[in-house]
Amino acid sequence: MGDFFSQFATLFENYDVLGAFWVNIQLTFWAALLALVIGTVLALMRISPIPSLAWVGTAYVTIFRNTPLTIIMVFMTLGVWGQLKFELSQDFASNFFRLAVVALAVYHAAFVCEAIRSGVNTVPLGQAEAARAIGLSFLPAARIVILPQAFRGAVAPLGNTLIALIKNSTVAAAAGVATETSTLMKNMIEFNSSLIYAIFLTFAIGYVILVIPVGVATTALSRRLAVRR
Amino acid sequence: MSARRSVLFDAPGPVARRRIAIGNVVAAILVAALVVLLLMRLDAEGQLDADKWAPIFTADAWTNYLLPGLVDTLRAAALAIVGALVLGILLGIGRVAHAWWLRAICTVVVEFFRAVPVLLMMIFFWLLMAQQNVPDAPFWAVVLALVLYNGSVVAELVRSGVHGLPSGQREAALAVGLTRGQSLRSVEVPQALVAMLPALVSQLVVVLKDSALGYIITYTELLQESRRLGSANVNILQALTVAAVIFIVVNYTLTKIAELLARTLSSRTAGSTTTFAAGLENTAGGGSTLQADLPAGDPDVTDHPHEHGAGPRLG
Numbered sequence: 448m449g450d451f452f453s454q455f456a457t458l459f460e461n462y463d464v465l466g467a468f469w470v471n472i473q474l475t476f477w478a479a480l481l482a483l484v485i486g487t488v489l490a491l492m493r494i495s496p497i498p499s500l501a502w503v504g505t506a507y508v509t510i511f512r513n514t515p516l517t518i519i520m521v522f523m524t525l526g527v528w529g530q531l532k533f534e535l536s537q538d539f540a541s542n543f544f545r546l547a548v549v550a551l552a553v554y555h556a557a558f559v560c561e562a563i564r565s566g567v568n569t570v571p572l573g574q575a576e577a578a579r580a581i582g583l584s585f586l587p588a589a590r591i592v593i594l595p596q597a598f599r600g601a602v603a604p605l606g607n608t609l610i611a612l613i614k615n616s617t618v619a620a621a622a623g624v625a626t627e628t629s630t631l632m633k634n635m636i637e638f639n640s641s642l643i644y645a646i647f648l649t650f651a652i653g654y655v656i657l658v659i660p661v662g663v664a665t666t667a668l669s670r671r672l673a674v675r676r
Numbered sequence: 677m678s679a680r681r682s683v684l685f686d687a688p689g690p691v692a693r694r695r696i697a698i699g700n701v702v703a704a705i706l707v708a709a710l711v712v713l714l715l716m717r718l719d720a721e722g723q724l725d726a727d728k729w730a731p732i733f734t735a736d737a738w739t740n741y742l743l744p745g746l747v748d749t750l751r752a753a754a755l756a757i758v759g760a761l762v763l764g765i766l767l768g769i770g771r772v773a774h775a776w777w778l779r780a781i782c783t784v785v786v787e788f789f790r791a792v793p794v795l796l797m798m799i800f801f802w803l804l805m806a807q808q809n810v811p812d813a814p815f816w817a818v819v820l821a822l823v824l825y826n827g828s829v830v831a832e833l834v835r836s837g838v839h840g841l842p843s844g845q846r847e848a849a850l851a852v853g854l855t856r857g858q859s860l861r862s863v864e865v866p867q868a869l870v871a872m873l874p875a876l877v878s879q880l881v882v883v884l885k886d887s888a889l890g891y892i893i894t895y896t897e898l899l900q901e902s903r904r905l906g907s908a909n910v911n912i913l914q915a916l917t918v919a920a921v922i923f924i925v926v927n928y929t930l931t932k933i934a935e936l937l938a939r940t941l942s943s944r945t946a947g948s949t950t951t952f953a954a955g956l957e958n959t960a961g962g963g964s965t966l967q968a969d970l971p972a973g974d975p976d977v978t979d980h981p982h983e984h985g986a987g988p989r990l991g
Contacts, residue, residue: 496685496696499704513881513927514920515888518899522920525903526913531721567683575683585686593684614793621892629795629892636803643807647800651792658791 455645458635467631468653474548474616474627479609481552486559493564504560511557516550520621523550540626547619551612558608566601567593571676599672606665610658628653723913731909732918741908741915745901746922752815752890752897753883756822760883761876763823764830769865771835774856782831789828795889797821802893814895822883829882833875837868840947871947874938878951881927881934888923898922 458464493504511519523546527533535545570593578588617629624630632650636643688696718724731737770782789797802817810816841864849859891899902919906912934951942949 494682494684496682496688496692497699497703498696499700499707503703503707509928510924513885513924513931515885515899515923517888517891518916518920518923521891521899521903522913522916525906526916530723530913531718570683572683575686579686589684614791617793617795618889618892620795629793629799632796633799633803636800640803640807643800643804647796650796651788654793654796655788655791659787 451642451645454639454642458639458642458646462631462635464628464631464649464653467626467628468657470544470624470627471613471616471619472657474544474551474619474624475609475613477548478551478555478616479612481548482555482559482608482612485552485556487563489556489560490563490567493560494567508557508560511554512561514554516554516615516618517621519550519554520547520618523547524622543623544619547622547624550622551616551619555608555612555615558611559605562604562608563597563601565604566599567597569600569674570596596674599669599674602665602672603669606661606669609665610661613657613661614654728909728911728914731911732905732914737905737909741901741905742898742918742922745896745898745919748815748895748901749884749887749897752818752822752887752895753880756819756826756883756887757876757880759819759823760826760830760879763827765834765865765869767827767831768834768838768868769860771831772838772860772864786828786831789824790832792825794821794825794886795892797824798889798893814890814893817893818887818890818895818897821889822886825886826879826883829879830872830876833872833879834865834868837872837947838864840871841867842946845946867945867947870941870945871949873941874934874949874951877930877934877937881930884923884927884930 489504489507492500493508495501524543528542528546534542535549536542574592574596575588578592583591617627619627620629620633628650632646635646639646686692715724722728767782767786770778771786773779773782798817798821801820802813805813805816838860845863845867846856846859849863850856854862887897888899890897891903894900898919899916902915903912906915909915931951938949938951
């Protein structure tokens, strides 16, 4: 037993487990920012009264929600970088990192768009009619009455998307980001096969620790912000 | 598109209609210009050449690469969804059981498998089975990882389905003399299963998408095969595009079937049929844990946010 623990401890000296999780957190952070921007633009397009914009937004969501993230990742490295020679950085490693961030963002933007749109859809029509009835024009009605309620309704689905993004950041392995958790776990197991259960549990519990606080926080937030109807 | 009127915009008058028409044309031109620019860029790289696309539309490409890949993808996904259904119903009943220790165990199991990335599980099972010399290790690793993750999601579907039933269902069952277990088994869970059928079909989309993760552990699914096709003919971009189109067509069809089921099944259960479970929608292929059951969000289905009840899942 003592042998097991000493082996397990040397693992942490030889492999940078925390560093790998830090890579995934960074992937998640940048992809979340980018996805929020793209997703908001898409949501605005989809709820706008202009049919061609709405059509483009719908097409984007349909395409990217139904494509596996792994294909987008492989497409980014083998297609966009390998074939089209499109680079996001001169440095090899940070080029792959950025391509992975773009792939994650492009994929999750479709879900951010749907989260925001579902937030808008939680606002009953009566709210808009009441705003109009007391004399608010379009912008004040949107700013004071509708959008605040819509954002509250979007908190829970946005939280879900963020959690999915944290977990999906492991797929960056398919885009050649070699320092993130799933690749490191694979390497560690391959070279220390007797410790396979301990290594897997370490990484699994790491994700439980990352994901559950986000879930608890967004649940608490969406409950606190919920509009009583 | 949602049939109901948008909450943000009034019905347009003559001036607004004219502005919308102008904006529509301008936006359409802008989008078309973007697409043309993209195509020109691709053409400049020689990606639109006939010799890049022609190899895809040969019998060889389909019989040797794409169809076997699709079959392997569907095989893993089909087995995974059946396994997930069995595991999910068992765990789901455990999560609404009367015995507190059973509830606690099932809750921990469900939350664990929903929080761990599917890819980590796949790599773990793959290497474990390779160690034990299990034949066909990548296939079983894909299936097992998908069963565990999606089984937990199905358990949540069952749980929220049972909680979504009107309390009169249980009260009536108890009133005619059934025990709580009998009420669960013969009154509540069956109705919850009907209510969750559309969500289950939607979950199949997630399973199909996640099966592409098998690419990373050398499983010969559609993505892997299309990559091999692409390397054989030096047209990786085109081969991947075709694989993506196949996935999109299959998944889009499944989504439409789920929506149809949600509409037709609503008379068969006292619960609400939606294409997602409360708080489980929008799983982005990765799923999530511990989220709120609050306003769900499909624009076309009226949901009852507070009927799905239940607080944070670890409580």
